[in-house]
Amino acid sequence: MREQIEARIGHLKAELESGRQMMQELDEKRSGLSYTLMRISGAVQVLEELIAEDVEEAVLPQ
Structure with a gap:
């Protein structure tokens, strides 16, 4: 019986690790x-800002 318990403990410790x-x-x-x-989120934000600037320049040419 003791051997079975010790074997089970060994198995459980291995699973735990x-x-x-x-x-x-x-x-x-x-x-x-x-x-x-x-x-990726930062890159999306930068690209969206570039698009917004491009649209702004198209609407309000300098």
Whole structure:
């Protein structure tokens, strides 16, 4: 009986470690994705501002 319990403990500890590693990998991916989305958002904003300037110049030529 004791051997079965110890084997189960070993199995659960291995699963726990595996889960922790997966969580760390997902956190790293999430961080990278957040950074990428922030860069894309900034690029969209810049392009929208350029379009707005272009439209403004077309409507109000200097």
